[in-house]
Amino acid sequence: MRSPALIVLVIDDEVQIRRFLRAGFELEAFTVQEAATGTEGIRAATLKPVDLVIVDLELPDMDGAEIVERLRSWSKVPIIVLSVRSSEEEKVRLLELGADDYVVKPFGMAELLARARAALRRQVPGQQGDPVVRAGPLTIDLAARTVSIDGRPIGLSPKEYRLLQVLAQHAGNVVTHLHLLREVWGNAHSDDAHYLRIFVRKLRQKIEKDPTQPRILTTELGVGYRLSVDGG
Amino acid sequence: MLAKAIHAPAAQWSRALELARSKWDAAQVAPIAVSLLIVAVVTVLLFVAGPLLDLDHAAFAYLIPVIIAATRWGVTPAIVSGLAGLAASAFFFYPPIYDIRVANPAHIADLILFVVVAVVTGQLANRVREHVKAARQREEETKALYFFSRRLAVASSPDDIHAAIQDHLSTTTGCRIVLFAAGAGQAHPETSPQWSRVPNTVQRAVLDIFDRGGEGREAPLIDRETGASWLIRILSQRKSIVGIKAIELGRVSQQSVDAIRQRVDTALVEAMATLERIDVAHAIGEARLRSEAETLREALIGSVSHELRTPLASILGSTSVLAQAPGVAQDARLSSLVDVIRSETERLNNDIQNLLDASRISSAGVQAHLAWAEPPDIANAALARLHRRLEEHHIDPRLAGDLPLVRVDAVLIEQALSQIIDNAAKYSPPGSTITIAARAVDATVEIAVSDEGPGLTADEQTRLFERFYRGPRHQVAVKGSGLGLWIAHAFIVASGGQLEAASEGVGRGTTLTVRLPAPPLAQADASENGDA
Numbered sequence: 001m002r003s004p005a006l007i008v009l010v011i012d013d014e015v016q017i018r019r020f021l022r023a024g025f026e027l028e029a030f031t032v033q034e035a036a037t038g039t040e041g042i043r044a045a046t047l048k049p050v051d052l053v054i055v056d057l058e059l060p061d062m063d064g065a066e067i068v069e070r071l072r073s074w075s076k077v078p079i080i081v082l083s084v085r086s087s088e089e090e091k092v093r094l095l096e097l098g099a100d101d102y103v104v105k106p107f108g109m110a111e112l113l114a115r116a117r118a119a120l121r122r123q124v125p126g127q128q129g130d131p132v133v134r135a136g137p138l139t140i141d142l143a144a145r146t147v148s149i150d151g152r153p154i155g156l157s158p159k160e161y162r163l164l165q166v167l168a169q170h171a172g173n174v175v176t177h178l179h180l181l182r183e184v185w186g187n188a189h190s191d192d193a194h195y196l197r198i199f200v201r202k203l204r205q206k207i208e209k210d211p212t213q214p215r216i217l218t219t220e221l222g223v224g225y226r227l228s229v230d231g232g
Numbered sequence: 233m234l235a236k237a238i239h240a241p242a243a244q245w246s247r248a249l250e251l252a253r254s255k256w257d258a259a260q261v262a263p264i265a266v267s268l269l270i271v272a273v274v275t276v277l278l279f280v281a282g283p284l285l286d287l288d289h290a291a292f293a294y295l296i297p298v299i300i301a302a303t304r305w306g307v308t309p310a311i312v313s314g315l316a317g318l319a320a321s322a323f324f325f326y327p328p329i330y331d332i333r334v335a336n337p338a339h340i341a342d343l344i345l346f347v348v349v350a351v352v353t354g355q356l357a358n359r360v361r362e363h364v365k366a367a368r369q370r371e372e373e374t375k376a377l378y379f380f381s382r383r384l385a386v387a388s389s390p391d392d393i394h395a396a397i398q399d400h401l402s403t404t405t406g407c408r409i410v411l412f413a414a415g416a417g418q419a420h421p422e423t424s425p426q427w428s429r430v431p432n433t434v435q436r437a438v439l440d441i442f443d444r445g446g447e448g449r450e451a452p453l454i455d456r457e458t459g460a461s462w463l464i465r466i467l468s469q470r471k472s473i474v475g476i477k478a479i480e481l482g483r484v485s486q487q488s489v490d491a492i493r494q495r496v497d498t499a500l501v502e503a504m505a506t507l508e509r510i511d512v513a514h515a516i517g518e519a520r521l522r523s524e525a526e527t528l529r530e531a532l533i534g535s536v537s538h539e540l541r542t543p544l545a546s547i548l549g550s551t552s553v554l555a556q557a558p559g560v561a562q563d564a565r566l567s568s569l570v571d572v573i574r575s576e577t578e579r580l581n582n583d584i585q586n587l588l589d590a591s592r593i594s595s596a597g598v599q600a601h602l603a604w605a606e607p608p609d610i611a612n613a614a615l616a617r618l619h620r621r622l623e624e625h626h627i628d629p630r631l632a633g634d635l636p637l638v639r640v641d642a643v644l645i646e647q648a649l650s651q652i653i654d655n656a657a658k659y660s661p662p663g664s665t666i667t668i669a670a671r672a673v674d675a676t677v678e679i680a681v682s683d684e685g686p687g688l689t690a691d692e693q694t695r696l697f698e699r700f701y702r703g704p705r706h707q708v709a710v711k712g713s714g715l716g717l718w719i720a721h722a723f724i725v726a727s728g729g730q731l732e733a734a735s736e737g738v739g740r741g742t743t744l745t746v747r748l749p750a751p752p753l754a755q756a757d758a759s760e761n762g763d764a
Binding site for chain 1 (some may be wrong): 394541542543544545546547548549550553556557577578580601603604605606608609610612613629631632633637641642643646753
C-alpha cells in the first residue's frame with residue numbers, strides 16, 4: 001500500500017458492522033471514516049476525498065442505489081456494496097449504476113479486502129508500470145493486446161480477446177452480463193445472453209486448466225463474470 | 233274504467249257461484265244458516281209489528297239481513313238471504329198472504345225494487361268487506377315481508393337465505409315448499425332428503441332445469457295423480473343457478489296460481505339481492521383477511537431477515553477479523569475456538585436462510601428468473617459455497633465440458649444443489665465419496681449427486697421431499713429441520729426442473745438427480761454473432 005494511508009468510508013447503520021469493518025481495515029493499515037446514514041455518508045465523501053466507499057444496501061434514509069447514483073454523479077471513487085442473498089437483480093442494478101463490486105452478508109473480512117483491493121488497483125492504472133493484468137498463470141498485456149499462459153502466448157479470436165479485455169479492465173471485480181454483452185456485441189444483443197455463455201465456454205477452454213473447474217474466469221450466478229486475480 | 237267496473241263484479245259473482253258449487257263445505261254452510269236465521273228473525277219481527285205499523289213495503293226490511301250477510305260473510309250468504317227475504321215477503325206479507333204469488337202490481341214493483349236494492353247494497357257491502365279483507369291481508373303481507381327483510385338483513389350465509397325464503401313463503405302462501413340446492417359445488421337434487429316427497433312430474437321438471445343449467449321452463453305444473461298444482465322457480469345469481477324451489481299449491485284456480493307466483497317472485501328477487509350482497513361481502517372480507525395475513529407474513533419475514541441476520545453478519549465479520557489478528561492467528565487453541573464460532577454461526581445462518589426460504593415458498597411461491605446457464609457453473613458455485621462443510625468428504629465432480637446450456641434460474645438451482653450436496657455430506661460417513669455427475673439426456677441436463685451413505689428405505693424414498701420430513705432412522709444422530717430437500721424440490725420445480733431420489737437399498741447409498749430443461753438454442757448465432 002502506498003502512503004499516506006488510504007481512507008475508506010464505511011456507510012452502514014449497524015454499529016457492530018462498522019466496528020468490525022473498522023478493525024478489519026485498520027489491521028490492513030487503512031484509515032476508516034464512519035457514517036450511519038446515507039446523507040451523512042454523502043456529506044463525508046464531499047467534504048474530504050476518500051479512496052474507497054463501503055455502503056450497505058439497506059439504510060434507514062436512502063436506498064443503496066440512490067447513494068451509488070449520487071456518488072457516481074461526481075466521483076469515480078471505488079464503491080463496494082454490502083448486499084444480502086437472493087437479490088441478484090438488485091446487485092445487477094447497483095453494478096449497472098456504477099458500483100464496482102459487492103459482497104453478500106454475512107461475509108468474511110478477507111473476501112471484502114480482496115474486492116476492495118481489486119477495485120482500488122483499477123483506480124490507479126499505471127501505478128505498477130505497464131498495463132499488464134495477471135490472473136494466476138494468465139497474463140494479459142492490454143497495450144500489446146497479447147495473452148499468454150505461463151509465458152506461452154495463446155491465440156484468441158477478436159471477440160474472445162474483447163471479452164477477456166473487458167474482464168481484465170475490471171480485474172478482480174465482477175462484470176455484469178449486460179455490461180459484457182454491450183461491450184463485446186453492442187447494444188443490439190443485450191438480450192441474447194447465450195452468446196455470452198458460449199464465448200465464455202470457448203475462452204475457458206483456452207485459458208483454464210480444467211474448463212469445468214474454472215479458476216481464472218469465474219461465474220457470479222445471476223450477476224456476471226469475474227477475472228479472479230488471486231485465483232490459480 | 234267502466235268496463236272494468238262491470239266486469240269485476242260479474243267475475244266475482246261467477247267465481248262465487250263456482251265456489252258455491254265446488255266448495256260447498258262447512259265454512260260456507262254456517263254463514264248461510266246464520267243468514268237464514270236472521271231472515272227468520274226479521275220475518276217474526278215483521279209479523280209481530282206488522283199489524284201495528286201497517287207495513288206496506290215489508291220487503292225492504294229484508295235488506296237488513298242482506299247487508300249483514302254481505303259485510304260479514306260475502307256474496308253467497310247475501311244472495312241466499314236476499315232470495316229468502318224475497319220469498320218471505322211474497323209469502324207472508326204481500327197478498328195473497330201465505331201464498332208465494334203476489335197479486336198487487338204495486339207489490340210486484342216493490343219486490344223488483346227490493347231485488348235491485350238488495351243486489352246493489354249487497355254488492356257495496358261485499359266490496360267494503362273485500363276492501364277490509366284486502367287491507368288486512370296487505371298489512372299481514374307487509375308485516376311478513378318486513379320480517380323477511382329483517383331476516384335477510386342478518387343472513388350471513390346462503391343457507392340462512394334459503395331458510396328465510398322457505399319460512400316466508402310457507403307463511404304467506406300457506407303452501408308446502410321444497411328446495412333443491414343446485415349449482416356449482418352443490419349436491420345433485422336427487423340427493424336431497426326432500427326428493428322422494430315430490431311427485432314424479434315435479435321431479436322430472438326439476439331434473440330438466442338442473443341438467444340444462446337453469447334453462448328449463450318455470451310454468452306451473454299440474455300433477456295428474458293428485459291434481460295439485462306446483463310452481464317451480466329457479467334461484468339464479470349472475471346467470472348461474474343456486475337453487476330450485478318447488479312449491480305445492482294444492483288444487484287451486486289459475487288466478488290464485490298467478491297471485492301466488494307474483495308473491496313468490498317478489499320474495500325471490502329480494503332474496504337473490506341479499507345473496508349477492510353476502511357473496512360480495514364474503515369476498516371482500518376474505519380478500520381483506522388474506523391481504524392482512526400476507527402483509528403480516530411479509531413484515532415478519534422482512535424483520536426476521538433483518539433482525540436475525542444482521543447480528544450474524546456482525547458475528548461472522550468480527551470472527552473473520554479476529555482470526556487474522558496476530559495474537560489469535562499464532563495461537564492454535566484460540567484460532568480453533570474462533571473457528572468454532574465461525575462454523576456454528578454459519579450453520580445458524582443456514583438454518584435461518586432455510587426458514588426464510590420455506591416461508592417464501594409457502595407464502596408467495598417462488599419466482600424463477602429463467603436465463604441461460606452453464607451447468608458446471610451452477611455445480612461449482614454450490615461446491616464453493618459448501619467447501620468448508622465438505623472438508624471431511626471426498627468430492628468427485630464429473631462435469632462434462634460439452635453439456636448443453638440449461639435455461640433455469642441459476643441462483644435457485646445452485647441453492648437447491650447446495651441443499652442436496654449438504655444433505656449427502658450430512659448423512660454419509662466422513663471420508664466417503666460424494667459424486668456430482670452431470671450429463672445430457674434428450675433435452676435435459678441431469679445432475680446426479682450420489683453418496684455412500686445409509687441409502688433409503690421405501691418409505692423414506694416416497695416421503696423424502698415432504699416438508700419437515702426426517703427419516704426416523706436418523707432423527708437422533710443427525711441434526712436437521714427436515715426443510716432442506718423440501719426447499720430444494722420447490723426451487724427446482726419452480727425453475728422448470730425435476731428432482732428424483734433413488735437408492736439401491738438400505739446401506740447402499742443414495743442418488744438424487746436434478747433434471748434441468750435444456751431447450752435447443754437458435755441456430756442463427758454462429759454466422760451473425762460469431763467471430764467475424
